[in-house]
Amino acid sequence: GENVEQHPSTLSVQEGDSAVIKCTYSDSASNYFPWYKQELGKRPQLIIDIRSNVGEKKDQRIAVTLNKTAKHFSLHITETQPEDSAVYFCAARFGGSGYSTLTFGKGTMLLVSP
Amino acid sequence: GAVVSQHPSWVICKSGTSVKIECRSLDFQATTMFWYRQFPKQSLMLMATSNEGSKATYEQGVEKDKFLINHASLTLSTLTVTSAHPEDSSFYICSARLGGADTQYFGPGTRLTVL
Numbered sequence: 001g002e003n004v005e006q007h008p009s010t011l012s013v014q015e016g017d018s019a020v021i022k023c024t025y026s027d028s029a030s031n032y033f034p035w036y037k038q039e040l041g042k043r044p045q046l047i048i049d050i051r052s053n054v055g056e057k058k059d060q061r062i063a064v065t066l067n068k069t070a071k072h073f074s075l076h077i078t079e080t081q082p083e084d085s086a087v088y089f090c091a092a093r094f095g096g097s098g099y100s101t102l103t104f105g106k107g108t109m110l111l112v113s114p
Numbered sequence: 115g116a117v118v119s120q121h122p123s124w125v126i127c128k129s130g131t132s133v134k135i136e137c138r139s140l141d142f143q144a145t146t147m148f149w150y151r152q153f154p155k156q157s158l159m160l161m162a163t164s165n166e167g168s169k170a171t172y173e174q175g176v177e178k179d180k181f182l183i184n185h186a187s188l189t190l191s192t193l194t195v196t197s198a199h200p201e202d203s204s205f206y207i208c209s210a211r212l213g214g215a216d217t218q219y220f221g222p223g224t225r226l227t228v229l
Contacts, residue, residue, distance in 0.1 A: 032216045034216075034217070034218075036220075041205075041223075041225075042222065042223075043118075043207065043220040043221060043222045043223055044158065044207070044220045045220070046217060046218075046219070049216065049217065051216070089157060089158065093216070101148070101160055101163060102148075102160070102218060103160075104157045104158045104159075105157065106156070106157045107156075107157050
């Protein structure tokens, strides 16, 4: 099955700095890569996603890049704010049409200090 | 749009009892629903995938006779933890996906504590 590695496990930045979280995946057939933000005790919320036919996608302060050859994708958050503090999970979709599941990375705890 | 609800939000039960958790898609028809378990400070681990009207597909290591899943309609899936034990205490989260779409929308989760 799919295996997703995520780094770092924790990341501390000062407000206004940029934060980068990296993930690698094992199944070269994976074609969908979402990122979720989860605050303590809350549901994971989709913040951005990318499909394998695109190399980069941006939404305001958040961007995701995908390198299919190297099988890795990254989340970039610019101008971080204290409310960005949360656990971020990357995921890769495993399986073809009709049956596909998401495999999640182990998460990155981001702490943005004022 | 794309709201998923779960009920109850938390439950405390005695060891040996069964607990049912409901997952509903409120504003869309979910062809597929997923059940995850999340232990403290850990990632989401997929337990099973359920498609409306068919048997659930369980991940390796998940006991299908212990975690009963029913997906009777396009807006409701239920997870029943049978004969619960303290080691079953966890945060159970469902997600729902419209057929053919990529995005999974998560419910708010259910905190299960087994005494």
